[in-house]
Amino acid sequence: MKKMLKLGFAAVALLLMLGTTSCKKKLKDADIQAAIETVFKADADMSNSMVSVKDGVATITGECKDEACKTKCEDAVKKIEGVKSVVNNCTVAPVVAIVPPVTDQLQQAIADALKDFPTVKSELKDGVLTLTGEVAKTSLQKMMMGLNTLKAMGLKKIESASLVKK
Amino acid sequence: MALQDKYKELIDAATAAPVVNLKVREEEDVLYMDGESSGAVKQQLWDIYGKLDPDYSSGDLMLNINSVAGISEGAKLKVTTNKTNLNIRSGPSTNDDIVGKAARHEVVTLVRKENDQWWFIKTDDGEEGYSFTQYLTPVEG
Numbered sequence A: 001m002k003k004m005l006k007l008g009f010a011a012v013a014l015l016l017m018l019g020t021t022s023c024k025k026k027l028k029d030a031d032i033q034a035a036i037e038t039v040f041k042a043d044a045d046m047s048n049s050m051v052s053v054k055d056g057v058a059t060i061t062g063e064c065k066d067e068a069c070k071t072k073c074e075d076a077v078k079k080i081e082g083v084k085s086v087v088n089n090c091t092v093a094p095v096v097a098i099v100p101p102v103t104d105q106l107q108q109a110i111a112d113a114l115k116d117f118p119t120v121k122s123e124l125k126d127g128v129l130t131l132t133g134e135v136a137k138t139s140l141q142k143m144m145m146g147l148n149t150l151k152a153m154g155l156k157k158i159e160s161a162s163l164v165k166k
Numbered sequence B: 001m002a003l004q005d006k007y008k009e010l011i012d013a014a015t016a017a018p019v020v021n022l023k024v025r026e027e028e029d030v031l032y033m034d035g036e037s038s039g040a041v042k043q044q045l046w047d048i049y050g051k052l053d054p055d056y057s058s059g060d061l062m063l064n065i066n067s068v069a070g071i072s073e074g075a076k077l078k079v080t081t082n083k084t085n086l087n088i089r090s091g092p093s094t095n096d097d098i099v100g101k102a103a104r105h106e107v108v109t110l111v112r113k114e115n116d117q118w119w120f121i122k123t124d125d126g127e128e129g130y131s132f133t134q135y136l137t138p139v140e141g
Helices: A002-042 A067-079 A102-114 A138-152 B001-005 B009-016 B039-051
Strands: A051-053 A057-064 A085-088 A122-124 A128-135 A158-159 B019-027 B030-036 B061-066 B078-080 B086-088 B098-102 B107-113 B118-122 B128-132 B136-138
Touching: A002 A051, A002 A057, A002 A067, A002 B039, A057 A067, A067 A085, A102 A122, A102 A138, A102 B078, A128 A138, A138 A158, A138 B030, A138 B039, A138 B061, B001 B009, B009 B030, B009 B039, B009 B061, B039 B061, B061 B086, B078 B098
Parallel strands: A057 A085, A128 A158, B030 B061
Antiparallel strands: A051 A057, A122 A128, B019 B030, B078 B107, B078 B136, B086 B098, B086 B128, B107 B118, B118 B128
């Protein structure tokens, strides 16, 4: 009976141990993840990065602005206690040239196309170009040809009913 | 459909010309015609447009015919300004400085295309920079 009791205790103890270790392990992954997320959130460079931790392996995802940022994320994660290894699946954002907004481009293109017709006034609103002032009949076709190609840059319509053709 | 009736002669001519990648679309009372053709075909289409809609004043058609799409680098271009010399600029806009001039009817060489409005050209004298494509006509043949 004593022996049985002893065995029972041992079994309970074993169960408890198993239970606590597995619980502890799970918590630990979540804790590591939380710690990394705190670090990520605190840094503007890394705020778009995400992490998931499983069995101490931290996998970084999300987007970085450049390679240096990607390395920075990885280094930061390596420093966190409990991280065994790092899988860095961060994507690096493509380099985007800074281009002026489309309307500015269109506005400039209209100014370019009308440069040789100084007596023509123009106003652009919601993609509709209204022409006023006056133009020589002989220049009209050339001017309209130039303006019509700006459809490719977002020009929708040309209102020229009020334009005086001499 | 009303606009396609009004400009039927133009659409037929563009189809027959032929205009490459011709797209005809009607949206919010404007007829859009896009495509690529030679300069001569573009001129012919614009003359028909001017006949169907005198002074192009109805505002119901955008005739976007690109006659420069087929021109490749190294092509010879004639300066077809109305009277004046053609400005050669340091960048692709009229805000950029004038760095040279090409005389009317002078022949220049296309170095590369910045966009449909601005090309980088080189004169026989070695002047180079951006010029407005509207005043450049490919030398045929």
